Amino acid sequence: MNVIYILWLREVRRYFRSRAQIVASLGQPVLYLVALGFGMGPIFQKAGNGSYLQFMAPGVIGMSVLFMSIFSGISLLFDRQFGFLKETLVAPVPRLQIMLGRTLGSATSAIVQGTLVFIVCLIAGFRPQHLASIPLAFCFMAMIAVMFTALGTAIGSLLTDMQGFQLVMNFLVMPIYFLSGALYPLNGLPRVFGFITSLDPLSYGVDGLRTVLTGSTHFGLATDASVLVCIALLFIGLGSYFFSRIEL
C-alpha cells in the first residue's frame, strides 16, 4: 500500500466515524435553505428572478464544501498539538506525499459532505435542470474542496494555537462565503463591490455549480473552471511549502 493512499484512508475513516459531527454540520445548510430559501423567496420572486431556492441551493452546497474543507485542512493544527503529526513527519517519506494524502482525504470528506447537502436540497424542493449535469457538478465540488483544503493546510501549518482559529473564521471563511454570490446574484452589483466578489475564489466555484445545475451563469463555465484550477494549484503549492516548513 502506498503512503498517499493510507493517509487518504485515515482522513476518510475519521470522517465517516464522526457521525454526530456529520449530522451536526448539516444543521447550518438546512437553516439557510429554510430560513432564507423560504423567507426571502417571495421577494426574490417579485423582483423577477424566479425561485430563490433554485438559485441559492448551489450556493449552500458550495458553502458546506467550503466549511468542511477549511476545517479539515485546519485539523492539521489538532494533529500537531495532539501528536499524530509527529508520527507522520518522522517517517522515512517525503513531506509532499504526506501533505497530498491528507489534502486528498480531507477533500474527499468535503465532497461527501457536499453530496449530503445536495440531497437535503433535493428534499427541500431543488431540481437540477437535467440529470446529466450532476457529474459535472461533482467536478466543481471537487475543485472547491481541493482548493480550500489546501488553503486550510497552509493556514494550519502556520497557526500554532487555537486563538488563531477564530480569527480565520471571522476574517477569512465568513467573508469568502458572503462575498461569493452564494446568496445573491452577482449581476448588476455596485462596481467596487462587484470587483471584490470577483476576487473571491468561491465566486467561481458557486457560479460553476449554478451554471451546471440550473443553467444561469455569471462568469461562464470556461472562466469558472480555469480560475478554479489555477487557484487550486496555487493553494496546493502554498500548502506544501508551509507544510514542509513545520518544525516539531
Place this chain on the structure above:
Amino acid sequence: MIRVQNLVKKFGDFEAVKDISFHVERGEIFAFLGPNGAGKTTTIKMLTTLLKPTGGTVEIDGLNPANAQTEVRKRFGIVFQDPSLDSELTAYENMEIHAVLYHVPRAQRIERTERLMKLFELWDRRKDAVKTFSGGMKRRLEIARSMLHTPKIIFLDEPTLGLDPQSRNQLWTHVKHLNETERVTVFLTTHYMEEADRVAQRIAIIDHGRVVALGSSQELKQQTSTATLEEAFLALTGSAIRDESGSAADAMRQMAQMWGRKR
C-alpha cells in the same frame, strides 16, 4: 550504534546543548537522565533528524542524520514524550498506518503486527478505538508500533510519564524482553531513577547542556559515594528546581483534558 562527538545546539543566544560526547553500543540499554530543561529532548531531536546540530557530529549506525535523513529514519523507532497516536482510529489501524509509512512489506506487516500486539497484550483490543485505551495501553501500543519496522534503535522519551507503578513495571519488562530477543538498542530518558537503575546498562547524566557523569549505575553511586541512583543524581545536578516555560501545546493539551472530562 550511536556516536556523538562535541555536539552543540544553539537557539539564538541560548546554548541548549554544549559540547556533549558519548557513544552507545549495539544492543545496549542506555539511559539519558537530567532535570527538566537540561537538553535531553533537544539531543534526542538531533539524533532523530528532527533538528540540525549547530556543531559537532552525530552518527547513527554509521550514518549522519543531517544528510542521510531517510536512511537514518528507517533505522530507528521513536516513542515521543507526548502521545502520537490517532485516537479516533483503532489500535490495528494505527499499526497499519505506521507499517505503510515505513514501507514494511504486506506479509511481514501482518505477521509482525500480530506478534507485537500479542506480546504487548493488546491483540484482544485491536479493533477498539485508541481513545478508549488507558494511559498504559496507549504507551504499550506506541512502543509496539515503534518496533514494527524492525528498527535497530528505539528512542523512548519519558515513556512512563503519568503511568501507575504496575504499568511502568510491565512496560519495562516488555522493553527488556525486546532488547534481549531482537537485540534492539534502547536509548531512554526518564525521571524515575529506579527505572533507569533497573533496566539501563549505562547512564549518562546531563545538566545545563553538558554531560556531567557517565557510567553504570554502580559507577555513578561510587563516584558520588551515595547509596541510590536518586541520591547520586541529586549530588551531581544539585537540588534547585528547574522551571520550563509552558508552550502553546501544553495549554491546548490541558484544555483538551478539561473538555474530555466534561463529556
